Amino acid sequence: ASTPDDDDDDDDDEYAGASQRQLDAVTVKNFEFETILNKEEAGELDLQPLFQRGFKWSQKQSSLWIESILRGYPCLPEIVLLLTEDGYAVFDGQQRLSSVKLFIKGERAPGWKPTAPQKKAGTDGTFALEGLPILKGLEGKTFKDLDRAQQRQIKNQYDLRCAIIPKTWSMQDFIDFFKRIQGGGTPMTDQELRRAISTGPFTKMLDGLADGEGETSRRLAEALGGTVLPKDEKQELLLRYFALRCDGPRDFYKPSMKQHALELMKRLNKGEDDARIEEWRRGLDAALELTVLIFPDPKERFRRAVDGGAATRFQTSASVQKHIWDTVLYCLSRPDRKAALV
Secondary structure (H helix, E strand, C coil): CCCCCCCHHHCCCCCCCCCCCCCCCCEEEEECHHHHHHHHHCCCEECCCCCCCCCCCCHHHHHHHHHHHHHCCCCCCCEEEEEECCEEEEEECHHHHHHHHHHHHCCCCCCCCCCHHHHHHCCCCCCCCCCCCCCHHHCCCCHHHCCHHHHHHHHHHCCEEEEEECCCCCHHHHHHHHHHHCCCCCCCCHHHHHHHHCCCHHHHHHHHHHHCCCHHHHHHHHHCCCCCCCHHHHHHHHHHHHHHHHHHHHHCCCCCHHHHHHHHHHHHHCCCCHHHHHHHHHHHHHHHHHHHHHCCCHHHCCCCEECCCCCCEECCCCCCCHHHHHHHHHHHCCHHHHHHHC
């Protein structure tokens, strides 16, 4: 028979936290590219939030998109934006927006290797159109080479259709929506999505703890015993600790960890609990230090012990079993009781 919670990675009901009411409507707006670029420069639009995998299009793919704009093809499917505290975050459409930004600014994407014809034409240091099947007269042209009407078509006259998801949607609503429109997959982890929705000082602190060089980061790495986890997974473990310290075991995990963690990030990013956050950080330092002292064998940390007959053995289904992490970190996060706990 299977043991309850053998796999702590699936510790939420799939639809726990999803709204029962009808969701607030997604709005659709038409922006100009110039407006989008101005919003990015003003810090009101995050073109490449953490969950985005970086710019992947080739120079030819980007050129075909520019040709589509000049031809007047509509912007379908829509660019999808998340409404955040700071403005917007690009959820879907990064490749298209980045292509136009590169073209207007005359910049090349980092992955574009210059070809011999580009070097010969002197366009190996900029973005010149290539591989156009219809507007062949624009082959090799940069944005500055276009006439005024063509430049205006790209910057000011093309309707960039954007679907904007409101902040009132729950975490599970976001996930379910994108699973459905993308055929069962979602392009990001839960923590990456939370980070995109809620930015602020607490989110930056999680970034630093998960991927920094401070004392807490060093202790976290030592406690994990050499286990290499992606940054978002380490952030989620830390977020679970702060959720327990903030709301206690009674309200932990309600209505789901996905939603509880998102609401916590929103609350703590407002800066109203800075004094308590510092207290919880000291508790985190103590808990990580005590974990190493009390469980000297890294193979035993954050793993459930199971009946192994003559010898105790530990589950190895995951490098960190989340419920064990929660219990250990919460119970050991008392610096005033450090000596007694040891």
